[in-house]
Amino acid sequence: MEDLNHFFDEQLKFYCDTILKPLNEVKLKITHSWLNYSKKGEYHHEHIHPNSYISGVFYIETNEDDKLFFYNRKYNQISVEKKNFNIWNSDIWWLPSKAYELYLFPSNLTHSVEKVKGSKIRTSLSFNTFITGKMGSYDESTELVL
Numbered sequence: 001m002e003d004l005n006h007f008f009d010e011q012l013k014f015y016c017d018t019i020l021k022p023l024n025e026v027k028l029k030i031t032h033s034w035l036n037y038s039k040k041g042e043y044h045h046e047h048i049h050p051n052s053y054i055s056g057v058f059y060i061e062t063n064e065d066d067k068l069f070f071y072n073r074k075y076n077q078i079s080v081e082k083k084n085f086n087i088w089n090s091d092i093w094w095l096p097s098k099a100y101e102l103y104l105f106p107s108n109l110t111h112s113v114e115k116v117k118g119s120k121i122r123t124s125l126s127f128n129t130f131i132t133g134k135m136g137s138y139d140e141s142t143e144l145v146l
Contacts, residue, residue, distance in 0.1 A: 008030060008102070011102055011104065012030070012054070012104070013028075028131060029132050030127045033127035035125055037123055038123075043114055043115040047111070054104055054105070054107060055106075056104045059123075060100075061122065062099050066116065066122055067097055068103060069092060069093070069113070070093050072091045072110075
């Protein structure tokens with residue numbers, strides 16, 4: 001498990017450095033983790049992860065057609081019809097749940113995993129993170145050091 005934990009820490013650092021691009025030195029720290037076992041016909045309902053900043057799921061065993069769904073549940077006062085859908089303009093998007101793949105996503109992003117259709121038990125390790133370090137600005141009275 002030490003190698004896996006090291007891999008997760010490296011990927012969280014990469015996410016922080018390339019996606020978040022913080023002004024101050026901050027780190028994403030795993031706060032807790034759990035294993036998921038889903039048998040044929042079982043699924044994970046739509047949900048978010050409160051009290052977490054970035055969440056992750058690492059698939060250990062999957063079936064060929066397993067999918068991880070993400071939903072845009074924000075209210076859109078103005079709706080523009082789309083010619084083509086993509087990850088940025090869709091209300092629903094999915095990624096294949098592949099063994100040995102790690103997905104990181106904002107914890108407030110609604111997501112679900114559909115029913116297992118294949119014969120394998122879908123197995124994954126999920127985790128939540130929180131930020132440590134200095135956030136905000138002292139001059140703007142928004143500074144927070146964790």
